[in-house]
Amino acid sequence: MADAGRHPRITLLTLSEVTDIKGYVGNFHVKILKKARYVDEKACTACGECARVCPVVRPDEFNQGLSSRKAIYSPFPQAVPSAYVLNANECLGHNPAVCAKCIAVCEKGCINFHMSDEEIEVTVGTIIVAVGMESYDPTELDEYGYTRFPNVLTSLEFERLINAGGPTKGEIVRLSDRRAPRSVGFVQCVGSRSARKGRSYCSNVCCMNTVKSTLVLKEHDPDLDIKVFYIDIRAFGKGFEDLYTRSRRLGVRYIRGLPGTVEELPDGSLRVAVENAATGRLEFHDLDMLVLAVGIQPAESTRKLQEMLGLQLTSDGFFLEAHPKLQPVDAATRGIFFAGCAEGPKDIKDSVTQASAAAARAMRLMQWGEILTEPITAEVVAEHCIACGRCAQVCPYNAVTVDKKKKTPATITTAACAGCGTCAAECPTGAIIMNHFKDIQIREQIDTMLAENPAEKILTFACNWCSYAGADSAGVSRLQYPPNARLIRTMCSGRVAESFVWHAFQKGAPVVLVSGCHIGDCHYINANHWTEKRIAKMRKKMEKLGIRPERLQLEWVSAAEGVRFAKVMAQMEQLRQSVTAEEIAETVRILCEHKDTRPQTDDGDA
Amino acid sequence: MDASTFLSAPPRVGVYVCHCGLNIARVVDCGAVVRSVQAMDDVAVARELPYACSEPGQQVIKQDIEDMGLNRIVVASCSPRLHETTFRQMMRDAGLNPFLLEMANLREQCSWVHMHDPEAATRKAADLARMAVSRVRRLSPLHPQRLPLTKKTLVIGGGVAGIQAALDLADSGYEVVLVEKRPSIGGMMAQLDKTFPTMDCSI
Ligand SMILES: Cc1cc2nc3c(=O)[nH]c(=O)nc-3n(C[C@H](O)[C@H](O)[C@H](O)COP(=O)(O)OP(=O)(O)OC[C@H]3O[C@@H](n4cnc5c(N)ncnc54)[C@H](O)[C@@H]3O)c2cc1C
Ligand code: SF4
Ligand code: SF4
Ligand code: SF4
Numbered sequence: 001m002a003d004a005g006r007h008p009r010i011t012l013l014t015l016s017e018v019t020d021i022k023g024y025v026g027n028f029h030v031k032i033l034k035k036a037r038y039v040d041e042k043a044c045t046a047c048g049e050c051a052r053v054c055p056v057v058r059p060d061e062f063n064q065g066l067s068s069r070k071a072i073y074s075p076f077p078q079a080v081p082s083a084y085v086l087n088a089n090e091c092l093g094h095n096p097a098v099c100a101k102c103i104a105v106c107e108k109g110c111i112n113f114h115m116s117d118e119e120i121e122v123t124v125g126t127i128i129v130a131v132g133m134e135s136y137d138p139t140e141l142d143e144y145g146y147t148r149f150p151n152v153l154t155s156l157e158f159e160r161l162i163n164a165g166g167p168t169k170g171e172i173v174r175l176s177d178r179r180a181p182r183s184v185g186f187v188q189c190v191g192s193r194s195a196r197k198g199r200s201y202c203s204n205v206c207c208m209n210t211v212k213s214t215l216v217l218k219e220h221d222p223d224l225d226i227k228v229f230y231i232d233i234r235a236f237g238k239g240f241e242d243l244y245t246r247s248r249r250l251g252v253r254y255i256r257g258l259p260g261t262v263e264e265l266p267d268g269s270l271r272v273a274v275e276n277a278a279t280g281r282l283e284f285h286d287l288d289m290l291v292l293a294v295g296i297q298p299a300e301s302t303r304k305l306q307e308m309l310g311l312q313l314t315s316d317g318f319f320l321e322a323h324p325k326l327q328p329v330d331a332a333t334r335g336i337f338f339a340g341c342a343e344g345p346k347d348i349k350d351s352v353t354q355a356s357a358a359a360a361r362a363m364r365l366m367q368w369g370e371i372l373t374e375p376i377t378a379e380v381v382a383e384h385c386i387a388c389g390r391c392a393q394v395c396p397y398n399a400v401t402v403d404k405k406k407k408t409p410a411t412i413t414t415a416a417c418a419g420c421g422t423c424a425a426e427c428p429t430g431a432i433i434m435n436h437f438k439d440i441q442i443r444e445q446i447d448t449m450l451a452e453n454p455a456e457k458i459l460t461f462a463c464n465w466c467s468y469a470g471a472d473s474a475g476v477s478r479l480q481y482p483p484n485a486r487l488i489r490t491m492c493s494g495r496v497a498e499s500f501v502w503h504a505f506q507k508g509a510p511v512v513l514v515s516g517c518h519i520g521d522c523h524y525i526n527a528n529h530w531t532e533k534r535i536a537k538m539r540k541k542m543e544k545l546g547i548r549p550e551r552l553q554l555e556w557v558s559a560a561e562g563v564r565f566a567k568v569m570a571q572m573e574q575l576r577q578s579v580t581a582e583e584i585a586e587t588v589r590i591l592c593e594h595k596d597t598r599p600q601t602d603d604g605d606a
Numbered sequence: 607m608d609a610s611t612f613l614s615a616p617p618r619v620g621v622y623v624c625h626c627g628l629n630i631a632r633v634v635d636c637g638a639v640v641r642s643v644q645a646m647d648d649v650a651v652a653r654e655l656p657y658a659c660s661e662p663g664q665q666v667i668k669q670d671i672e673d674m675g676l677n678r679i680v681v682a683s684c685s686p687r688l689h690e691t692t693f694r695q696m697m698r699d700a701g702l703n704p705f706l707l708e709m710a711n712l713r714e715q716c717s718w719v720h721m722h723d724p725e726a727a728t729r730k731a732a733d734l735a736r737m738a739v740s741r742v743r744r745l746s747p748l749h750p751q752r753l754p755l756t757k758k759t760l761v762i763g764g765g766v767a768g769i770q771a772a773l774d775l776a777d778s779g780y781e782v783v784l785v786e787k788r789p790s791i792g793g794m795m796a797q798l799d800k801t802f803p804t805m806d807c808s809i
Binding site: 347478487489566 | 711743748755760762765768775782784797801803
């Protein structure tokens with residue numbers, strides 16, 4: 001920790017949050033809001049005089065509220081930076097100078113009530129997301145009596161209690177009567193592996209954390225009676241089984257079964273009712289203290305960052321890696337990497353391993369000092385452009401310049417173009433060529449797909465990042481679904497032009513499905529908004545033309561939603577079966593007559 | 607091959623249908639898929655391979671490129687999200703532009719999801735392979751641009767993971783901006799007493 005604080009090449013910004021990220025791999029432009037500390041970080045020697053005189057007493061978050069701190073305080077003794085910090089909402093001095101005692105005692109004059117928040121801008125080549133996790137709050141699990149009974153603690157509170165630097169200097173006492181407990185129980189999987197409350201996954205560290213705690217307790221007091229209530233103990237890591245065996249050998253009792261209820265006895269002890277799975281009998285255990293091994297959940301800011309960076313999450317809410325086996329620390333977006341619990345619950349060793357891997361991946365990208373761009377970008381054929389400005393309006397990256405007044409044709413800044421293809425899909429004259437996803441390239445796929453028995457096939461457009469990946473994830477989970485769909489991959493659903501859909505219906509497609517990332521999750525900021533608008537517009541047109549609008553479907557499927565993908569496929573098959581041969585023939589006739597929707601035959605951009 | 611000769615050269619497509627051991631071949635009749643593309647325009651060769659991504663598999667493709675003057679390749683195997691980079695590299699090694707490759711997803715999106723209907727799966731696999739051939743014939747070579755890059759990393763979150771990543775980068779000579787929302791770095795680990803498996807203290 002201290003090394004990171006004083007490293008000449010690390011700029012450490014605490015009390016800071018990223019507010020905006022623009023740009024792309026190699027040159028991300030980042031805005032950071034650094035909140036005022038009100039104490040000069042460099043000058044403060046952490047003497048603590050200020051806190052001594054501060055009259056405001058508040059619960060100390062670091063000690064889980066088990067002790068108190070002042071409005072000006074040190075986060076914890078080993079904090080980096082070590083400087084004190086003032087909480088402006090709690091400080092009295094911020095009301096017309098009623099207090100300011102701290103200012104009076106600080107010899108170095110570090111405290112300044114007028115310090116203001118700072119906005120910092122930096123450009124970086126790569127980003128590592130390491131926002132970690134939150135521990136589960138078990139208040140909603142009424143049966144365990146957390147917050148109702150003072151001697152029921154979370155494992156995190158227990159960590160503070162047993163810590164020599166903690167509120168009791170490492171003395172284990174009951175919160176109700178400050179007496180040393182003679183028996184302690186641990187409840188596993190609190191907020192984990194539950195379909196009912198909390199999360200459905202295993203939090204990975206709580207079994208071993210409990211094993212560790214039992215050993216520490218036995219060290220303090222070998223006669224202490226310790227019981228652990230569990231579903232199964234997961235001690236899979238290197239050296240873990242040893243610790244578990246040692247804990248059992250020291251007399252810790254492992255009882256298979258989670259408590260059904262916890263009651264408080266008059267002396268503050270707890271009566272735990274549990275069905276012992278080994279004996280099949282209901283047992284009662286009276287314990288002086290009960291520790292809930294709380295699970296790990298995604299950090300609060302996960303969602304905000306995910307939207308800001310256009311990343312994907314797993315169904316558990318953690319960041320989704322580009323590939324679970326082969327690219328476990330890369331985000332799908334180039335230049336962004338994950339480390340630690342941000343990617344999923346894990347212990348310190350795995351967090352550190354992943355962090356080193358992420359650093360190595362970032363260095364691999366940066367070491368040559370230049371970056372090769374993705375050549376999948378859009379181009380304008382100036383002769384065909386009527387300078388209507390539509391492309392500039394829809395481009396999520398402001399990569400297009402066009403002067404509508406002067407009628408100068410559109411130009412695309414290749415370095416800024418991310419290749420979503422929305423401009424090409426929206427251009428009314430077909431003046432934009434989307435490289436690698438040209439109209440002709442996609443039309444050829446449609447034609448081949450529908451050359452034989454079109455009525456049996458479900459034409460599905462899937463975006464590379466979410467829906468296509470979601471389909472892959474259905475495969476990885478071996479979910480079975482009807483074999484009628486044929487996928488055409490585009491980078492973004494925004495690429496799916498109206499003309500593709502008309503073309504498909506004209507070639508006899510019974511159903512066309514367009515699928516992409518959920519709104520808010522688009523890999524291209526918000527290009528899928530245009531998909532949504534386009535599909536709505538087309539369905540209206542279908543209605544007018546006398547074509548059943550349901551035959552054009554739009555579904556959002558994320559990369560993690562294999563189950564959803566399979567479900568959608570089953571629905572599409574049902575829909576397909578409802579489309580008759582006459583209906584298809586009628587559609588083909590209507591579309592061939594109508595001028596906007598006539599099949600395209602020119603090889604315009606081939 | 608430079609751009610002008612390329613544009614004038616007619617497409618010569620090689621199609622490789624991968625068994626992926628039995629992952630694909632157990633469900634999909636790979637021979638039928640090969641036959642379904644053989645008669646298509648511009649297809650110069652179509653073959654089955656036990657493992658297209660393996661060294662010997664890639665060697666067969668490279669050899670065909672050399673012997674038969676292939677200029678576009680279809681690999682019908684697993685998801686492009688898994689092996690597109692592998693096969694693009696193979697294209698480069700064989701002197702072809704990596705964007706003249708197309709993959710058909712016969713595993714994640716076919717054999718693994720239609721295990722109980724081998725016939726329909728084979729029909730779908732043939733369609734996917736044929737679609738890939740139609741597409742690959744129309745692809746154009748693309749060339750990435752070189753752009754300057756900032757040798758600096760933003761690390762968001764100063765827990766043990768963020769700290770480790772920042773130190774590794776900084777020790778290797780890269781600039782790092784480490785952003786932590788709380789007043790101190792350290793994260794959850796700073797709150798722990800002793801930690802498993804070493805049972806030593808955390809900070
Ligand atoms: C009760 C308990 C006991 C444990 N015991 C052990 C043990 O004994 N041994 C072991 O190996 N592991 C243990 N673990 C697991 C261990 O705590 C984690 O592996 C480790 O803390 C993960 O580190 P991290 O950096 O990924 O996340 P964190 O420690 O959660 O750090 C994330 C950091 O990012 C910051 N942050 C969050 N959002 C933002 C944002 N938007 N902007 C800026 N900063 C942000 C946070 O403030 C925090 O400082 C335990 C976990 C728990 C809950
Ligand atoms: S690590 Fe153990 S206690 Fe934690 S969720 Fe998994 S099984 Fe339950
Ligand atoms: S392809 Fe997408 S990112 Fe590129 S110019 Fe067009 S709209 Fe903008
Ligand atoms: S949408 Fe098409 S026609 Fe309109 S300005 Fe852009 S390129 Fe030109």
